[in-house]
Amino acid sequence: MYKHLLRKRCPRDKGAIIWYDQCLVDFSSLDTFGQINYDDNFCMPSTKNLIGDSISFEERLRLLDNLTEMAVTKIDRNIKGIKKAVLYAAGERRLGKNNLYGMVQCSGDLSVQGCNECMTYYTVHFQNCWKSKQGVRVLSRSCNFRYELYPFINPKGPYYTKF
Structure with a gap:
């Protein structure tokens, strides 16, 4: 769900981060594990x-x-x-x-x-x-x-x- 919203708002980007009070949502095309x-x-x-x-x-x-x-x-x-x-x-x-x-x-x-x-x-x-x-x-x-x-x-x- 979040990935879809982020891609809609940032169609050219290959990654995004959303910070919430208790957690973060992160996706990227890079392997940073x-x-x-x-x-x-x-x-x-x-x-x-x-x-x-x-x-x-x-x-x-x-x-x-x-x-x-x-x-x-x-x-x-x-x-x-x-x-x-x-x-x-x-x-x-x-x-x-x-x-x-x-x-x-x-x-x-x-x-x-x-x-x-x-x-x-x-x-x-x-x-x-x-x-x-x-x-x-x-x-x-x-x-x-x-x-x-x-x-x-x-x-x-x-x-x-x-x-």
């Missing part, structure tokens, strides 16, 4: 800046690092009983008067090492985009992350943690 895509990405920062040093860059980076660690170490079994890292994690951290909410996700075709590499690349590559912002979404074909000062993920999910 297991490879990090460094081309298709963007940063959507909040319009609001952080006031002073209410939540430091290091604290936001620590939350994303902790969530990435959870995403690559939490093991799940697929339908065939094969164990694989879930490559997804969400959670929150109390920081003074505020809570910081975050989510990280890697595409299922990446290895644990690939997920770590992708998240490291994009946190560094887009740091000037989100360094002073109250929230951000960084989206790529291979991995994405988000943090906000308000809850945006169901805290009752199986991969949600309070730090």
